[in-house]
């Protein structure tokens with residue numbers, strides 16, 4: 001049986017499954033008030049923060065970028081609805097969400113591998129840039 005959560009006049013009634021609804025205060029405490037030092041990634045949806053909940057659970061907190069609107073609200077509803085009904089062994093299960101007039105946030109389990117993969121991608125890009133720079137300098141020296 002799915003919970004129907006009324007999240008405000010703008011949203012209407014949305015089915016969110018068995019998701020936990022977090023208060024903004026809980027999210028702020030988990031991320032140390034969205035501290036820059038807790039940013040672990042940036043996706044099309046917005047910034048992703050590492051967080052620790054009151055029960056010590058490590059989470060990844062996706063904060064919808066304000067500039068994502070006007071499509072942002074619809075995208076948020078779609079993402080929450082789709083993820084709340086999608087159960088698959090390869091799909092990261094959404095823990096919960098937080099929504100206020102100014103914030104739309106998704107809470108996922110923290111995956112160390114995802115974060116490491118992102119860091120490796122950054123290192124790889126940096127290495128490629130260094131290689132291009134070295135090739136450029138060598139070309140200048142040889143000409």
Ligand SMILES: Nc1ncnc2c1ncn2[C@@H]1O[C@H](COP(=O)(O)OP(=O)(O)OP(=O)(O)O)[C@@H](O)[C@H]1O
Pocket residue numbers: 040041042043044045046048059060062092108109110111112114115116117118119
């Ligand atoms: N659950 C998670 N645990 C750890 N790190 C995560 C988690 N989710 C996202 N991240 C980090 O945040 C980054 C951005 O993730 P996000 O899912 O927002 O965007 P994306 O994977 O680039 O795809 P999209 O195109 O949907 O935005 C990832 O590359 C990863 O480093």
